[in-house]
Amino acid sequence: MSTASTEVAPGPTGAAQSAATARKRRMTPARIALHVFLAVMALGWLFPLLWAVFNSFRDYAYTAEHGYASFGGFTLANYANAWERGNFTHHFVNSVLITAPAVLLTLFLSACVAFVLTRFSFKLNLTLLGVFLAANLLPPQSLLIPIYRIFRLAPLPMWMSDSGTLLNSYWALILVNTAVQTGFCTFVLSNYMKTLPHELYESAEVDGATVVRQFWQLTLPLCRPPLAALATLQVTWIYNEFFWATVLLQSGDKFPITSALNNLKGQFFVDYNLLSAGSVLVALPPIIIFFVLQKQFVSGLTLGATKG
């Protein structure tokens, strides 16, 4: 955790120090070459995104006449069109309806498991952690057929799902995403909880605190940093999830936004400017999350990989 956070957000002193050392260091030719190389690469990396943004603001008729390698024809109409034709309000709401409960459930369940696994020890501890973590890594396609059949047979009351079954309902996606993601979160959280001093619980026990109170009032508040990191990561992942949404929801109107982008592709021709605007709109939430919560995002990713 500490390695990741120092890397992402150097404190004011750290920044000042590194600026000072950088100034002291002479700009050798090698260093200039390094900067040129990195700058060119970075621009190349941003280019596909910038190209999409650039063309999303241009009129289709203009680019059709002058070609895309031109300048002009700026308009905002693509955004309005994409929003309307792609029914974006509806699909963004779908994304929220799937992502929010799935992330909350995932974090809650994995916190429960991690708490028990680190707080109490019994023989099956490591096995259980392996069971959860491996579930996160199996290819989802290899689980598809049984899940598809089970969900098709599982009845749900009409007020929960208008298809009458688990298949073709938001519940299906919430459950599957939760089951798959719990492993990673359990692993990260249990790594973090292991670092909490054990004396904490001993004094709580002397006070007669129940397991529930220890979990809720002691462990969870202390786990705010990894929970924030995981929440950021999971919101992005589940928002981006494509496979399960595509196969478990058959009716297009239930698709979350990531799977709904196909609606903007016309049957016979593709309006690339419209598609660019749609792509930019779909890309915005994770990009905003990344810029606002960069520290959480990065520490969540590195936490899972570098510890253990």
Added chain:
Amino acid sequence: MSVTSPTPAGRVRKDTTEGGASARRRRRRTTGLDRAVVAVMVGVPTALVILLVWLPAFGSVLLGFARWEGIGGLDTIQWIGLENYRNIFTIYPPFYPALQNNLIWLLFIFFVPTLLGIFLAVLLDRELRGGRLYQTAFFLPVVLSLALTGFIWQLLYSRDQGLVNAIAGTEIDWYGNPDVNLWAILVATGWKHVGYVMLLYLAGLKAVDPSLREAAAMDGSGEVSTFFRIILPVMAPINIIVLVVTFIDSLRAFDIVWVVNKGRNGLELIAALVTQNVVGEASRIGFGSALATIMLLISSLFVAVYLKVVMGGRK
């Protein structure tokens, strides 16, 4: 594994890993309620994961030996032994192209974006003005979905209106032409993969003890040789994780080919074949399950390595 097995009654006790803990171990007064709570806390998530991951995985293996159109009850299932596998390996045309494409995918993603990501991490792992800016640029594609990546690159790859053709003066349908579309898609996938590897590696490099480098520098070891002789071996766990993640992601590759053309015409991948056999026109449950089992077998190898590495230090 039954739901309650992880919490054998009365065996719930404190972790005694700390030094001298056994001496301090007091008999914990676990009430019945506490035990029930612990059982539920572990039991519910375990049940969910077993029901929605392990049971289906097992189901795929089982159904791989069956013939079933999926219509009618479970009693219409015919057990046909290894016939599905025989058919896959002998008379199913897309199988070998898919296998080959998955292999090309793996080799490309490893030799180009993975190594590039490591290289960038090494370059960025020093006091560099604007270092964070570069990092952000490389990492930005990682937060986008692979499906969206497919759309964004379409603007560059389009036959009539794409930038690539406009610059190169060609008229290639980069997503449609089976001779080139796999490579076009690999470039787009690699674009997203580089930042992820860079980030993992950068975190690993920051954790390397600086005195190691100093010692190497005192010995007059150059930067390149220090990296290969000292840093790389120290980073063994990260190396293995990066490797396994690359393998698993290559095997699971699906989203981008599905948005481009549902995994046909040059873009056959095993994951897409499984999906086609279930949600497509023909619902061939047994056959699709046999394909899924092949995926499962390959992936379990890498999953085992991954678990061994990340959980090795525990106990």
